[in-house]
Amino acid sequence: MKLAVVIVPTIASTDAPCSALSVIYTPEGVFESYLILPKNPDLVLVDTEVVAKAPARLLVAGMGDALATWFEADACAKASAKNMPGGNASQAALALARLCYDLLIECGKRAKLAVEMNVATEDVEKVVEANTLLSGLGFESGGLAAAHAIHNGLTALEETHHYYHGEKVAFGTLVQMIMENRSTEELEEVLEFCVSVGLPVTLEQIGVTEISPEKIRKVAEMSCAEGETIYNMPFPVTPDLVYNAIMAADAIGKDFLAK
Numbered sequence: 001m002k003l004a005v006v007i008v009p010t011i012a013s014t015d016a017p018c019s020a021l022s023v024i025y026t027p028e029g030v031f032e033s034y035l036i037l038p039k040n041p042d043l044v045l046v047d048t049e050v051v052a053k054a055p056a057r058l059l060v061a062g063m064g065d066a067l068a069t070w071f072e073a074d075a076c077a078k079a080s081a082k083n084m085p086g087g088n089a090s091q092a093a094l095a096l097a098r099l100c101y102d103l104l105i106e107c108g109k110r111a112k113l114a115v116e117m118n119v120a121t122e123d124v125e126k127v128v129e130a131n132t133l134l135s136g137l138g139f140e141s142g143g144l145a146a147a148h149a150i151h152n153g154l155t156a157l158e159e160t161h162h163y164y165h166g167e168k169v170a171f172g173t174l175v176q177m178i179m180e181n182r183s184t185e186e187l188e189e190v191l192e193f194c195v196s197v198g199l200p201v202t203l204e205q206i207g208v209t210e211i212s213p214e215k216i217r218k219v220a221e222m223s224c225a226e227g228e229t230i231y232n233m234p235f236p237v238t239p240d241l242v243y244n245a246i247m248a249a250d251a252i253g254k255d256f257l258a259k
């Protein structure tokens with residue numbers, strides 16, 4: 001109807017509010033498609049006092065969604081892949097995505113502790129900005145890659161439906177990092193962050209208690225569906241590569257938790 005749109009999120013659990021994108025799921029919770037909207041909202045208004053009174057797990061899930069932003073934008077930049085509206089990513093988009101990541105690492109744990117007490121602090125302000133604005137601008141202008149495609153694949157498993165988008169995206173980020181063969185230092189920084197705020201690092205932590213090759217293959221194949229953002233990675237991607245990376249990420253997550 002071409003009307004002005006004002007969004008007032010009362011939680012900061014995804015980067016959807018600032019974007020011109022809606023994710024369509026089936027009534028059962030399986031990813032169906034991305035709906036690209038004609039424009040971004042005219043105003044997004046977040047009251048951090050309200051966000052701080054919501055369950056802490058929701059803010060943490062938002063951090064999981066925001067965690068992927070830098071890694072996906074970076075992968076798109078390396079591949080010269082198009083961003084969400086089909087343009088080229090600017091240096092500004094990459095800088096926003098990186099700031100998003102840096103704020104999570106710096107303030108994430110402290111923000112989580114504050115909202116557990118239902119209070120808004122400077123850390124909460126910064127994390128809400130990272131989760132809502134920076135991640136939103138970052139993914140839309142920088143582009144999505146493997147982390148979100150793996151999230152979409154994970155929705156094929158019914159047992160993951162009780163876990164939030166950002167929780168599955170956090171695990172998808174770990175899988176993407178394995179696909180990219182990122183350094184131990186980078187991987188451990190992300191693992192440490194996830195564990196410190198309570199984001200999942202294993203399949204079991206997103207509800208997949210019984211892991212079978214058939215199930216993981218289904219996830220890998222759905223992650224590689226035609227038109228998926230996984231093809232924005234700077235190397236050829238096959239379901240085999242994704243399958244191997246999921247299994248390895250799970251093992252690495254388990255190993256990290258056992259330390």
Ligand SMILES: [Zn+2]
Binds near residue numbers: 014015065165169
């Ligand atoms: Zn997301």
